[in-house]
Amino acid sequence: MTSPATANPLNTGRQAEVRKIKTQLSQIDQQLDVVVEEYNSASHSLNKTKSELKIVSAKLVEAEQESSQRQEAINKRVASLYRQGGLSYLEVLLSTSDLDQFLYCLELVERLADRDARIIADLKESKKEAAAYKTALVEKESAQQATVAELQAKKGNIQAQLNDRNKLLARIGREIAAERRAESRKQAQLRDKIKVSYNRGSSVSVSRGEGRSSAVGVAMGELGKPYSWGADGPGSFDCSGLTQYVYRQLGVSLPHSSRAQYNSGQRISRDDLESGDLVFFARGGSISHVGIYVGGGSFIHAPQTGDVVKISSLGSHGGYVGAVRP
Known part of the structure; x- marks a missing residue:
């Protein structure tokens, strides 16, 4: 040794x-x-x-x-x-x-x-x-x-x-590849957990009614698609492009801007979050990121360049500022 x-x-x-x-x-x-x-x-x-x-x-x-x-x-x-x-x-x-x-x-x-x-x-x-x-x-x-x-x-x-x-x-390709394989396995587990919870109505899926909670099902179908700034689907997304696209499938119009989306519905406290609510994050004092809450402290989002639409925990992302119910 x-x-x-x-x-x-x-x-x-x-x-x-x-x-x-x-x-x-x-x-x-x-x-x-x-x-x-x-x-x-x-x-x-x-x-x-x-x-x-x-x-x-x-x-x-x-x-x-x-x-x-x-x-x-x-x-x-x-x-x-x-x-x-x-x-x-x-x-x-x-x-x-x-x-x-x-x-x-x-x-x-x-x-x-x-x-x-x-x-x-x-x-x-x-x-x-x-x-x-x-x-x-x-x-x-x-x-x-x-x-x-x-x-x-x-x-x-x-x-x-x-x-x-x-x-x-490229200089650390080997390490990044290993991390991505591990992340892919983790995402598969999270996806299966949410699918089971969403179908059975466990505590992970807070709300199972029509409307907003349907956004979770639509967002799940976009998992794994690449991030691309300015994109609003269907092949790739940036963060607000993803939320706009998902809600557009439900007949709800949202602007392609996380800051504008923050003013596009009812403000919700963190304790009252339900699946389908939009969750927002800030850097440098300004809102710069948005995702879709899926329950159990997790959300679906298009994170950043080089990444894909994925499931993350609210706590791990950092900079949480609030939520909106469209």
């Missing part, structure tokens, strides 16, 4: 190198985790602004058309005062037989004129407000496009780091 004092220095050096590279990989993954979700959040906001801008532009066109139609109708009535034939406002007034009837008709004409004036004033104000809102949205869209462009540049830098990451992985 080899004692610590006579341990193979090559093995010791290899272990130190593996630990160092794993630390570097973890740092890259954390940076990517944050930037990808920043990008997803910014893209979601930009798409929302574009939708608002499209609606406001359509309303502005409608307001302009309605204003033109109203103005044309009023112009025709005014012109009738000067046309021969037919009854004009002036002819109505002059055809009255007594003072009371004349005053009544005069009041009626004034009311029509006042109504027309109010209609035109209201339409002009609506057009003015819509135009101002459109201008604000255009400015907002421009700022958000700049943010997305900046984040795309950051993603480019991260992509370069990912290339370095792959090189680092």
Whole structure:
């Protein structure tokens, strides 16, 4: 038996190198985790602004058309005062037989004129407000496009780091392969445990009703698919892309952003978690990760580059900040 004092220095050096590279990989993954979700959040906001801008532009066109139609109708009535034939406002007034009837008709004409004036004033104000809102949205869209462009540049830098990451992985390929085999066995055991629990209704599966708990079954079908930033299925996913995809199969629309998803339902305390709830995690003070709770303190998620959709425990991931029930 080899004692610590006579341990193979090559093995010791290899272990130190593996630990160092794993630390570097973890740092890259954390940076990517944050930037990808920043990008997803910014893209979601930009798409929302574009939708608002499209609606406001359509309303502005409608307001302009309605204003033109109203103005044309009023112009025709005014012109009738000067046309021969037919009854004009002036002819109505002059055809009255007594003072009371004349005053009544005069009041009626004034009311029509006042109504027309109010209609035109209201339409002009609506057009003015819509135009101002459109201008604000255009400015907002421009700022958000700049943010997305900046984040795309950051993603480019991260992509370069990912290339370095792959090189680092190649240096410790043997150790990583062994870890992945062990992780694969562990995932198979967890998957079987959850399937049995989900089918039999044990304590691991907290809720077995329709709706949210069905999300667990859908998510189980995505286990083992690769992580890819910006992906929302069906072949690969990032974290919020996975949760969006799963709930889309259930007819529930979620934004492709963990931060936006955090505001897409009822907040749930950790003690009240049920299967199908969304669970959120943060790095650097901002939400950057989301998964689907399956019960028993576990959740399904798309973790990071180089990994696959898998089952993890809430405690092992770290940074838990809360849960939402869509």
